[in-house]
Amino acid sequence: MSPEAPHSPLSILYRGRLSSCNYDCHYCPFGKQRDSRETLARDEADLQRLVDWAEQQQRPLQIMFTPWGEALIHLSYQRAIVRLCAMPQVHKVVIQTNLSSPARQLQALAHPKLALWCSYHPHEVSLERFVQRCHSLQAAGIRFSVGSVGNPEDIAALEALRRALPDSVYLWVNINRDEQHTLTPAHWQRLRTIDPLVDHNSKIYSSLGRPCHTGDSVISVDGDGNVTRCHFVKQSLGNLYDGSFQPSRQPCPNQGCDCHIGYVHMPELKLYEVFAGGVLERIPAGQ
Numbered sequence: 001m002s003p004e005a006p007h008s009p010l011s012i013l014y015r016g017r018l019s020s021c022n023y024d025c026h027y028c029p030f031g032k033q034r035d036s037r038e039t040l041a042r043d044e045a046d047l048q049r050l051v052d053w054a055e056q057q058q059r060p061l062q063i064m065f066t067p068w069g070e071a072l073i074h075l076s077y078q079r080a081i082v083r084l085c086a087m088p089q090v091h092k093v094v095i096q097t098n099l100s101s102p103a104r105q106l107q108a109l110a111h112p113k114l115a116l117w118c119s120y121h122p123h124e125v126s127l128e129r130f131v132q133r134c135h136s137l138q139a140a141g142i143r144f145s146v147g148s149v150g151n152p153e154d155i156a157a158l159e160a161l162r163r164a165l166p167d168s169v170y171l172w173v174n175i176n177r178d179e180q181h182t183l184t185p186a187h188w189q190r191l192r193t194i195d196p197l198v199d200h201n202s203k204i205y206s207s208l209g210r211p212c213h214t215g216d217s218v219i220s221v222d223g224d225g226n227v228t229r230c231h232f233v234k235q236s237l238g239n240l241y242d243g244s245f246q247p248s249r250q251p252c253p254n255q256g257c258d259c260h261i262g263y264v265h266m267p268e269l270k271l272y273e274v275f276a277g278g279v280l281e282r283i284p285a286g287q
């Protein structure tokens, strides 16, 4: 590790082998998929190993779960969150979720270190139910952002969600690259009213040869502990558990980067300032 490593937090984007979901979004390969018992057991064991590893660390950590599918409905992830939040060296725990877990389960996780990245799927859940879940989070003092894909046919649903949520809740919009060409200036105007920061997500950033904090202060880890700099670059940086992980300050080897969990770490975009205090969970500064 680099000399300053013990003082600067290491952000870990964890994606284990779980790849199933209780929802069925038409564009998603994980919709209504079920993992076998074996896979779930293996995923749970992997998760436990990550948490055990975290327990042994001196360096400050931030851990974000970015599962394929929906993880928060599984007790194993709820338990992992509780354990991680209790560790003094863990400064933040974030998980991406469709917020379908019962309100009481979500509220039981409440902790100042926890933040949720909540995705709204208007074809899978009613506005009322989703907003109720958001209110449950607020009542429990859990920090969160919500968001959705800004396809033209869903903009009205996002406007309704924006009206239903307090201004203090940030609502992000992701642009679907396949549908981007169908967005008219009028669509863009409506999307900017919903999410004043949507333009940040409207580009594929040219990243080849450009600096990026991933590989150094941000890494991606899979269920076996294999480390890569981010979810989009497959070159190995070693393994977290066998001591072979070596941080690397190299420029990006990919042509482009178009996902918030990636480009937010490009220093030239200055998004650490825009999302100060909420980079991983996508909550803008002052929200």
Ligand code: SF4
Binding pocket: 021, 022, 023, 024, 025, 028, 029, 030, 031, 032, 068, 069, 070, 098, 119, 121
């Ligand atoms: S909620 Fe997310 S993981 Fe589940 S089917 Fe929809 S897009 Fe896929």
Ligand code: SF4
Binding pocket: 207, 212, 213, 214, 229, 230, 231, 232, 233, 251, 252, 253, 254, 256, 257, 258, 261, 262, 263, 265, 266
């Ligand atoms: S710019 Fe994007 S693709 Fe490139 S290293 Fe950073 S996160 Fe990965």
